[in-house]
Amino acid sequence: MTSAHLHAAGLRRDERMERWRLFGLGSPALLLVLVILVIPVGWLFYVSFIGADGNFSLENYERMIARKSYSRIFITTFQVSLLTTALCIVIGYPLAYFMSQLPTKWANLCLITVLLPFWTSLLVRTYAWLVLLQKQGLVNQWAISIGLWDEPLKFVHNMTGTLIGMVHIMLPFLILPVYGAMRSIDRDYMKAASNLGASPRRAFWTVFFPLSTPGLFAGSLMVFVLCLGFFVTPAVLGGGRVIMVSMKIVSNIELFVNWGAASALGVVLLVLTVIILWIASRFLKLEQMTGGGH
Amino acid sequence: MSDKPEALPITVRGVTKTYGRVHALDDVSLDVKSGEFLTLLGPSGSGKTTLLMVLAGFTRPDRGSLKFGEDEMIRTAPHLRGVGMVFQNYALFPHMTVAGNVGYPLRLRKMSKAEASGRIDRALELVQLDGYGERSIDQLSGGQKQRVALARSIVFEPRILLMDEPLSALDKKLRDRMQIELRHLHEKLGMTTVYVTHDQREALTMSDRIAVVNHGKIMQLATPQQLYDRPENQFVADFIGDSTFLPVVRDGQGVRYGETTLQMDAAVPDTRTLALMIRPERVRLVDGAPEGMNILNATVTELVYQGESYLLYARLNDGAEIAVRGAIREGTFSNLPRVGDAVKLGLHRADTVIIAGEGA
Numbered sequence: 001m002t003s004a005h006l007h008a009a010g011l012r013r014d015e016r017m018e019r020w021r022l023f024g025l026g027s028p029a030l031l032l033v034l035v036i037l038v039i040p041v042g043w044l045f046y047v048s049f050i051g052a053d054g055n056f057s058l059e060n061y062e063r064m065i066a067r068k069s070y071s072r073i074f075i076t077t078f079q080v081s082l083l084t085t086a087l088c089i090v091i092g093y094p095l096a097y098f099m100s101q102l103p104t105k106w107a108n109l110c111l112i113t114v115l116l117p118f119w120t121s122l123l124v125r126t127y128a129w130l131v132l133l134q135k136q137g138l139v140n141q142w143a144i145s146i147g148l149w150d151e152p153l154k155f156v157h158n159m160t161g162t163l164i165g166m167v168h169i170m171l172p173f174l175i176l177p178v179y180g181a182m183r184s185i186d187r188d189y190m191k192a193a194s195n196l197g198a199s200p201r202r203a204f205w206t207v208f209f210p211l212s213t214p215g216l217f218a219g220s221l222m223v224f225v226l227c228l229g230f231f232v233t234p235a236v237l238g239g240g241r242v243i244m245v246s247m248k249i250v251s252n253i254e255l256f257v258n259w260g261a262a263s264a265l266g267v268v269l270l271v272l273t274v275i276i277l278w279i280a281s282r283f284l285k286l287e288q289m290t291g292g293g294h
Numbered sequence: 295m296s297d298k299p300e301a302l303p304i305t306v307r308g309v310t311k312t313y314g315r316v317h318a319l320d321d322v323s324l325d326v327k328s329g330e331f332l333t334l335l336g337p338s339g340s341g342k343t344t345l346l347m348v349l350a351g352f353t354r355p356d357r358g359s360l361k362f363g364e365d366e367m368i369r370t371a372p373h374l375r376g377v378g379m380v381f382q383n384y385a386l387f388p389h390m391t392v393a394g395n396v397g398y399p400l401r402l403r404k405m406s407k408a409e410a411s412g413r414i415d416r417a418l419e420l421v422q423l424d425g426y427g428e429r430s431i432d433q434l435s436g437g438q439k440q441r442v443a444l445a446r447s448i449v450f451e452p453r454i455l456l457m458d459e460p461l462s463a464l465d466k467k468l469r470d471r472m473q474i475e476l477r478h479l480h481e482k483l484g485m486t487t488v489y490v491t492h493d494q495r496e497a498l499t500m501s502d503r504i505a506v507v508n509h510g511k512i513m514q515l516a517t518p519q520q521l522y523d524r525p526e527n528q529f530v531a532d533f534i535g536d537s538t539f540l541p542v543v544r545d546g547q548g549v550r551y552g553e554t555t556l557q558m559d560a561a562v563p564d565t566r567t568l569a570l571m572i573r574p575e576r577v578r579l580v581d582g583a584p585e586g587m588n589i590l591n592a593t594v595t596e597l598v599y600q601g602e603s604y605l606l607y608a609r610l611n612d613g614a615e616i617a618v619r620g621a622i623r624e625g626t627f628s629n630l631p632r633v634g635d636a637v638k639l640g641l642h643r644a645d646t647v648i649i650a651g652e653g654a
Contacts, residue, residue, distance in 0.1 A: 188385035191352055194372045195379045196399035196446065203373075206398075210389045 060264035081227035100182035157239025181215025309358030336507035378447035393427035567651030580640035
């Protein structure tokens with residue numbers, strides 16, 4: 001029998017066709033990524049190396065190193081991001097744990113309430129906090145009326161306000177992956193630990209917590225990275241006293257029309273974010289961030 | 295594992311657990327003797343697992359008493375009960391190595407590193423996994439996981455061992471081998487063992503005694519042989535082995551099936567309705583009327599070749615169908631009667647068992 005009768009060539013062609021069809025399905029998205037991501041980011045890099053006189057120069061980067069205000073902005077950005085992440089962990093982890101122990105029906109209800117803010121505009125939520133927290137806001141009025149404190153406290157236009165707003169907005173990003181990781185922990189693990197002699201506390205720290213850390217890492221990383229580039233909430237609730245990199249980028253463009261300086265800041269932020277993700281990926285598999293199993 | 299840990303008897307009294315209106319456990323009392331291998335056998339949802347979970351402390355019953363030896367345990371937290379347990383899905387900690395898993399109960403007991411590692415090695419040796427200590431859990435096959443789970447549950451020398459369908463995830467060959475191994479291990483270690491399964495053959499193979507559970511009640515507690523040969527009720531007779539039931543009536547001292555007065559060795563239960571239990575492998579095709587045999591006339595309706603045995607269905611004159619199973623050797627299959635042939639079925643008086651009829 002010759003190979004022709006075994007349809008080898010035809011079968012190979014079918015295989016190739018199948019692959020092309022699969023690629024065809026992905027091509028609109030690939031095109032989109034190319035147009036709105038690869039080209040603009042390349043452009044960003046290019047612009048950041050153009051000086052005020054229109055020629056190639058490193059002045060945009062030199063300024064960042066020379067001026068102290070820039071390093072302060074980066075420190076603030078990292079500070080706010082780290083604090084927000086830490087607060088999200090402190091608030092979100094126990095909540096996720098609580099949810100993971102509920103029967104599915106109740107857990108889903110909780111999940112909806114956690115997700116509910118997602119369906120409200122970021123801007124609306126941020127201004128809502130402004131209304132609640134300002135000097136004559138609901139919180140101060142109420143607290144003074146029942147005598148918790150006498151003078152209105154300053155909750156907004158400072159670090160406190162920024163953190164309150166950002167934690168509120170970032171919390172779901174932490175809770176969801178943590179909850180997902182916790183939900184996938186077989187309940188028999190805890191039973192087994194207990195059966196082998198572990199008190200509930202020991203069982204939690206030796207079995208449950210280590211198994212939930214992939215979700216915790218993923219959530220923390222997500223919150224931290226999102227915080228690094230956050231604009232609306234710190235701009236509104238920080239009242240100009242908490243200046244993060246994104247805000248400096250905006251002012252560079254709007255106030256000074258300096259596209260080069262803004263681009264350089266953008267590049268630095270982008271590179272820092274990529275470095276952080278790269279370091280993180282060495283400690284955890286990135287597929288765990290998207291919930292792709294243990 | 296040098297010395298046998300002292301085994302403990304288990305005493306269960308009046309344990310009841312309801313979920314809504316369903317009785318998962320209905321006033322269950324049970325004595326497990328010290329060092330005994332007792333199996334809870336029943337269909338799914340019968341309450342056998344609930345009972346095991348009560349023993350382990352993971353299910354809180356509505357009422358009842360549970361003693362390990364002399365100590366009341368019903369309100370004791372699971373981690374203070376000191377019983378070993380093998381879970382159905384093994385529940386091995388995926389973030390620890392094999393040695394980490396087996397050593398876990400020893401670390402909790404603050405055992406010194408040297409002593410713990412000796413114990414871990416011995417436990418792994420016992421389940422024939424020596425040298426596997428540094429493997430991670432996901433590198434193991436199903437059978438190996440099962441062994442690690444077993445090693446982990448006995449390494450701290452519990453005096454009671456609980457097993458929840460530990461072999462159900464294994465393929466048949468491995469399961470058969472593990473049944474024998476578990477049995478040997480039990481003989482070696484001698485701890486009181488309560489084993490849950492829905493597999494009647496597994497229960498018959500391994501157990502000293504079997505408690506057949508249904509609807510939250512123990513239907514019969516007996517040795518495998520008693521359970522198979524002298525079931526006390528139709529549920530047990532039906533659940534263990536294949537059987538056909540023929541309605542029979544009391545006739546003076548004896549029992550009559552249709553016009554045939556049955557000869558039998560066993561006693562007749564003292565209930566209103568009675569049934570004759572017929573197991574396929576206890577029925578024989580006979581010629582004439584051999585001594586000690588009850589004879590039933592029938593017509594062959596179906597003949598099936600099943601490799602090691604044949605299965606023949608025959609209809610009695612009253613319409614009831616009886617299965618007959620026989621070994622195939624020396625070409626017996628070709629000499630068997632064919633569909634439509636009239637046959638005489640013989641049931642020896644030793645195999646003639648009358649049980650309480652349904653609804654008695």
